[in-house]
Amino acid sequence: MAKHILAALVENRPGVLARVANLFRRRSFNIDSLSVGRTQRDEMSRMTIVMESDSAEADRLVKNLYKLVDVVHVDHLHSQPSVVREMALVKVKASSDNRREVIQLCDIFRARIIDVSAESLVVEITGEEEKLENFTELVRPFGIVEMVRTGMIALGRGGHTLKDEGFKPNRSRAAARRNVL
Amino acid sequence: MSDETTATDRANEEAGTSTDAVVLTGAEIVCECLLREGVDIVFGYPGGAILPTYDALTKYPQLHHVLTRHEQGASHMADGYARATGKVGVAMATSGPGATNLVTGIATAMMDSSPIVCITGQVPTGAIGSDAFQETDVTGITLPITKHNYLVTSIEELPEVMREAFHIARTGRPGPVLVDIPKDVQIQEAEFVYPTEPIELAGYSPPRAARARQVDAALELIRTSKRPIILAGHGISMAGANRELAQLAEKAQIPIALTLLGKGAISEHHPLCLGMMGMHGGAEVNHAIQQADLLIALGMRFDDRVTGNLATYARDSRKIHVDIDPSEINKNVNVDVGIVGDLGEVLRQLLKRVERRPNEAWFDRIAEWRADSELREIVRPADAPQHPAVPEGKLLGAQVIRDLFEFTDGEAITVTDVGQHQMWEAQYYHHERPHSLITSGGLGTMGFGLPAAIGAKMSRPDQEVWAIVGDGGFQMTMMELATAVQEQVNVHIAIINNGFLGMVRQWQEFFYEERYNQTPMVNPDFCKLAEAYGIPTVRVTERGQIEEAVNASRAQTGGPTLIDFVVEKEEIVFPMVPAGADLDDMIRRPTPEEFEQQRRERAVAAKAPEPQTPESTPPETEAPAAPAALGSRFGV
Ligand SMILES: Cc1ncc(C[n+]2csc(CCOP(=O)(O)OP(=O)(O)O)c2C)c(N)n1
Ligand SMILES: [Mg+2]
Numbered sequence: 144m145a146k147h148i149l150a151a152l153v154e155n156r157p158g159v160l161a162r163v164a165n166l167f168r169r170r171s172f173n174i175d176s177l178s179v180g181r182t183q184r185d186e187m188s189r190m191t192i193v194m195e196s197d198s199a200e201a202d203r204l205v206k207n208l209y210k211l212v213d214v215v216h217v218d219h220l221h222s223q224p225s226v227v228r229e230m231a232l233v234k235v236k237a238s239s240d241n242r243r244e245v246i247q248l249c250d251i252f253r254a255r256i257i258d259v260s261a262e263s264l265v266v267e268i269t270g271e272e273e274k275l276e277n278f279t280e281l282v283r284p285f286g287i288v289e290m291v292r293t294g295m296i297a298l299g300r301g302g303h304t305l306k307d308e309g310f311k312p313n314r315s316r317a318a319a320r321r322n323v324l
Numbered sequence: 325m326s327d328e329t330t331a332t333d334r335a336n337e338e339a340g341t342s343t344d345a346v347v348l349t350g351a352e353i354v355c356e357c358l359l360r361e362g363v364d365i366v367f368g369y370p371g372g373a374i375l376p377t378y379d380a381l382t383k384y385p386q387l388h389h390v391l392t393r394h395e396q397g398a399s400h401m402a403d404g405y406a407r408a409t410g411k412v413g414v415a416m417a418t419s420g421p422g423a424t425n426l427v428t429g430i431a432t433a434m435m436d437s438s439p440i441v442c443i444t445g446q447v448p449t450g451a452i453g454s455d456a457f458q459e460t461d462v463t464g465i466t467l468p469i470t471k472h473n474y475l476v477t478s479i480e481e482l483p484e485v486m487r488e489a490f491h492i493a494r495t496g497r498p499g500p501v502l503v504d505i506p507k508d509v510q511i512q513e514a515e516f517v518y519p520t521e522p523i524e525l526a527g528y529s530p531p532r533a534a535r536a537r538q539v540d541a542a543l544e545l546i547r548t549s550k551r552p553i554i555l556a557g558h559g560i561s562m563a564g565a566n567r568e569l570a571q572l573a574e575k576a577q578i579p580i581a582l583t584l585l586g587k588g589a590i591s592e593h594h595p596l597c598l599g600m601m602g603m604h605g606g607a608e609v610n611h612a613i614q615q616a617d618l619l620i621a622l623g624m625r626f627d628d629r630v631t632g633n634l635a636t637y638a639r640d641s642r643k644i645h646v647d648i649d650p651s652e653i654n655k656n657v658n659v660d661v662g663i664v665g666d667l668g669e670v671l672r673q674l675l676k677r678v679e680r681r682p683n684e685a686w687f688d689r690i691a692e693w694r695a696d697s698e699l700r701e702i703v704r705p706a707d708a709p710q711h712p713a714v715p716e717g718k719l720l721g722a723q724v725i726r727d728l729f730e731f732t733d734g735e736a737i738t739v740t741d742v743g744q745h746q747m748w749e750a751q752y753y754h755h756e757r758p759h760s761l762i763t764s765g766g767l768g769t770m771g772f773g774l775p776a777a778i779g780a781k782m783s784r785p786d787q788e789v790w791a792i793v794g795d796g797g798f799q800m801t802m803m804e805l806a807t808a809v810q811e812q813v814n815v816h817i818a819i820i821n822n823g824f825l826g827m828v829r830q831w832q833e834f835f836y837e838e839r840y841n842q843t844p845m846v847n848p849d850f851c852k853l854a855e856a857y858g859i860p861t862v863r864v865t866e867r868g869q870i871e872e873a874v875n876a877s878r879a880q881t882g883g884p885t886l887i888d889f890v891v892e893k894e895e896i897v898f899p900m901v902p903a904g905a906d907l908d909d910m911i912r913r914p915t916p917e918e919f920e921q922q923r924r925e926r927a928v929a930a931k932a933p934e935p936q937t938p939e940s941t942p943p944e945t946e947a948p949a950a951p952a953a954l955g956s957r958f959g960v
Contacts, residue, residue: 153527154526154527157475157477158463158467158475161464161467162467165467165468169468199654202654203651203654203655206650206651206653207651209527209650209651210649210651211527212471212472212492212525212527212528213527214527215526215527216527
């Protein structure tokens with residue numbers, strides 16, 4: 144068992160996310176996180192899928208993703224040098240008594256405070272999974288009011304890119320491509 | 325299913341359609357696209373949301389519409405049509421209940437990789453999401469049971485979507501595609517330009533040839549094997565690789581086992597063809613698989629009905645797996661060489677360099693297993709000495725199929741339903757040609773038989789078509805008798821009428837101590853029923869009547885015919901690998917000696933002074949072998 148990070152380029156069409164999500168459920172893949180967003184090309188979105196599994200299972204997911212007509216390319220980022228990041232927003236209880244302590248912690252983690260109120264702070268922290276987890280553990284004693292994580296996103300380093308050459312956007316479909324996620 | 329562009333081109337010519345732009349409604353564009361895809365028949369059922377397209381159909385007499393009596397029938401007919409020729413079958417339905425009624429047929433086609441395109445009407449775009457009358461999210465519902473599906477949101481994309489739908493349905497690993505078209509898109513008008521450039525889909529490119537290194541690895545395994553066996557599946561006939569399969573087997577002297585849908589991949593009269601494997605496959609075939617040192621799996625997917633217990637499946641063998649769908653490789657069974665490609669291409673690659681190799685010792689072993697199976701055979705020519713387990717004067721379902729095979733010269737296209745009769749057909753009707761057995765294998769859909777047979781006959785009017793159905797499954801879609809009559813479809817219906825949901829009864833007998841809960845049926849008089857539709861019928865209750873009845877049916881060339889074969893109620897399909905058991909751990913029919921021995925033991929037990937529990941007393945002590953007690957007698 145290991146953490147597998149897959150990156151998928153998908154056509155930016157209605158229902159793509161539903162197809163991928165359905166695949167996870169239908170073939171019983173256990174997904175840790177999934178994040179989706181636009182790319183530098185309007186007609187493509189990129190998904191980062193993280194799953195804890197053996198490599199046979201990860202292989203199986205790659206093959207099944209490829210069966211979806213809207214999935215253009217899938218890479219197993221395991222097999223190449225890549226940068227991985229996740230962001231979290233954490234609302235931490237902080238009164239005038241202990242606010243300084245929380246701020247100190249944020250400094251150490253290079254997290255940013257993006258909102259301050261009488262009872263709490265909202266902290267934005269970016270990094271690899273472990274960093275986020277360490278940070279939340281340390282602020283937990285102050286009281287975490289609520290938090291949200293983006294799920295991991297990842298890119299190959301340097302020349303390692305997901306192939307999208309050969310992909311020609313479809314003219315008459317462009318109209319149907321607005322805000323599909 | 326490789327020359328998709330030529331099909332379109334040909335259709336273009338035949339349809340005599342010009343490439344000049346004309347203004348058409350969405351509904352007319354649908355019809356134009358169907359023509360260009362070479363469609364001649366559409367199976368369907370009208371309703372509000374699809375009405376514009378039904379109206380447009382009046383302008384396209386080249387598109388023959390078949391009014392089914394239920395949308396399930398439409399999707400099964402499209403499926404049967406597709407399976408009989410490899411052409412894409414088309415079903416059409418309205419939104420909501422029309423669309424949901426298609427679902428069973430779509431799932432059936434998906435599991436057996438059958439190319440169909442379903443066109444459904446949808447509520448107008450503006451009403452989508454408002455729970456409008458007869459609105460249902462059919463693309464959502466069919467997402468996991470289609471190869472791909474589309475909700476068309478503008479008339480501009482309609483031609484392209486239609487073209488892609490057919491392309492995706494018929495290429496690669498074929499499968500069902502659904503196109504959902506809102507009513508307003510059908511009504512809108514637009515300039516119709518049919519795209520002529522080749523279809524390019526970034527995320528879809530079916531593989532073709534194998535990599536050289538994999539071919540080398542496969543050849544090496546074949547060269548060094550001593551007990552090889554080919555497992556041939558549906559993929560062979562779908563790829564049209566039948567000749568290559570025979571050549572490979574002959575050149576390398578490798579026996580062939582068939583999956584249920586693999587029947588027809590090679591003639592079952594071919595000396596290297598062993599017959600069907602799996603749960604109700606030949607015992608000698610399953611033994612051969614378990615004892616093999618090399619499995620060459622071609623266009624099959626190691627379904628649990630053919631592997632039995634995976635942990636003990638063909639333990640001592642290396643495995644080569646060729647399939648067009650990469651996700652099938654290492655899905656259920658881990659293989660040594662996995663090759664993704666078109667079977668025809670890959671087999672030709674292998675054929676170039678495969679070496680002739682002697683397998684005499686291996687054939688001798690298989691022959692021994694086969695001799696043992698023959699001893700246990702219950703279906704024998706009427707004038708040969710019978711197996712003592714055959715109840716005197718009773719008609720067996722298995723005999724009906726064996727005789728039907730004989731009296732149709734083994735040349736019919738047979739379409740089955742699901743149950744015991746389906747397995748008897750697989751065991752006793754020996755097919756020679758590809759696409760000549762049409763059956764729901766993956767989904768096991770009762771109710772498939774009659775509508776699929778209608779579709780098959782309309783696809784191959786030159787061929788004799790028999791629907792072999794159980795009394796249970798027939799009643800699931802028997803409303804399609806009316807369709808067969810209205811369309812004058814000359815399909816011959818053979819009901820194997822055992823008064824039971826026979827296959828389920830068999831499981832209850834073996835695994836639930838003969839508690840026949842909800843499996844006996846009070847049936848209508850099927851002959852009277854068919855006669856109400858004006859269908860000629862015969863009832864057969866004895867083996868001696870089969871030939872005449874079959875001939876009488878065959879003599880009818882107008883509409884459908886029906887034979888009600890009233891057969892032994894509690895017959896068993898032997899051999900049987902219980903679900904999850906090892907593949908060679910089969911429940912067998914006893915040999916005649918074993919049978920007599922058991923009969924004597926029972927007689928002795930019956931005379932013993934100890935009081936008998938009612939269950940252990942055979943119900944008919946003096947009567948010849950009552951199959952009712954077979955299960956308990958053979959230690960299940
Ligand atoms: C739609 C559907 N429902 C239930 C089943 C489960 N099932 C499999 S075989 C069978 C009995 C079929 O009975 P019948 O059609 O009379 O055929 P027989 O086995 O008697 O030949 C049933 C209920 C099924 N395969 N399909
Ligand atoms: Mg029955």
